[in-house]
Amino acid sequence: MEDIKLIKVKEEILSDNIKQAGEVRERLRKTKTMLLNLMSSPGSGKTSLILQTVEGLRGSLRLGVIEADIDSTVDAEKIAARGIRTIQLRTGGFCHLDAAMVTRGIDAIDLDELDLVIIENVGNLVCPAEFDTGAHKNVMILSIPEGDDKRLKYPLMFSVSDLLLVNKVDYLSLSDFDAATLRKRVLALNPRITILEVSCKTGVGIGSWIDWLKAEVEAFKRPK
C-alpha cells in the first residue's frame, strides 16, 4: 500500500470572494461612493428602512439601491417608485449575496452620480454574515418581535456589523423584549458596534439613523 503524504495548503476557503470584495471596495473608493450592506431576517424592516432613508436623504445625498431577492421584484419596485436608481439582483435560490453578484450590481449603476449605494441583502441572519460583499459598512436590523436572544443564536452577524438598528420599537410595550439585555449581550461580543433604536412605522429614531449615515458618508469622502 502506498504511503499517505501530507500537503500543506493553508488557503482561505473564501479567498476568491475576499479578493473580489477588496476590488469592489477599491473601485468605489475611486468614485467616492460609499457601499453599505444592509442585513436582517425576513420581515424585520429592510425595505421599510430604505424607504424612510430615501425621504431622509432627499436633497442631501445621492442614493442608489441594489436589491437582492431570491425570486421576486416587489421590493425593488417599491423603491424605484420613489425615483431612486434601483438594481434588482435575483439570487436564484441563493441565501446570500457575494462579491461577484455585487460587482454585477454596481456594473449596472453610474457610480459617479451617487454618494451612497445601499445593498439590501437576502433576508437571513446566517449566510450573509459569512460573505464579504465589498461594502464599506455593514448594518443589521433586529426587530422587536424577533426577540432579545438573537445575538446568542447568530453571533457572526452581530460581530461583523458596524451598526445595529433595533426596529419596531413601537412594539416594545406589547412584548417582553429586554432592550438593555440585548445591548449588553451585543456589546460583549462586539464593543465597537453602534446601537440605535428606531421604528420605521412611527419614524421614531429615524433622524439618528440619517445623522449616522450622513456622518459616515462624509467621513468616507474625506481625503485620507
Added chain:
Amino acid sequence: MHELPITESILKIVLKHAEMNGVRKVMAIHLQVGKLSDLEDDWIQRYFDYLSKGTVAEEAKLKIERIPVMVRCDACSTSYEMEIARMGELVCPVCGEKGSTLLSGREYTIKQIEVQ
C-alpha cells in the same frame, strides 16, 4: 445553505493543489473553521461527496477542526477564550475591563490535505 458555495471553493482549491503535486488520490482534507462561523459538518460532507464525484478528491473525508473564539483585552492585553452562548457581559478575567479585540474564531481555512 451557504455550505454549497463553500464546498465548491474547497473542492476548487483542493484540486488545484492536487494537480500541482501530481496527486493520484486525495484521502482527507483538514479544515480549520472558527466557532463564530456556521457550518454543518454533515451537510458539507454530503455536498462534497456529490461535487467531487469523478475527481481525484472523490471519497475524501473532511476533517474539521473548530478554532475557539479568542479575544484580547484592550486594557491589559490578556488573551482569553470567549463562550459565544454566554448570557452576560464579557469581562477580562485578569483586569475586569470590558473592551476587547477579536483574535480568532472566524477562520475558514484549508490547512492541509492527506494524499496518495
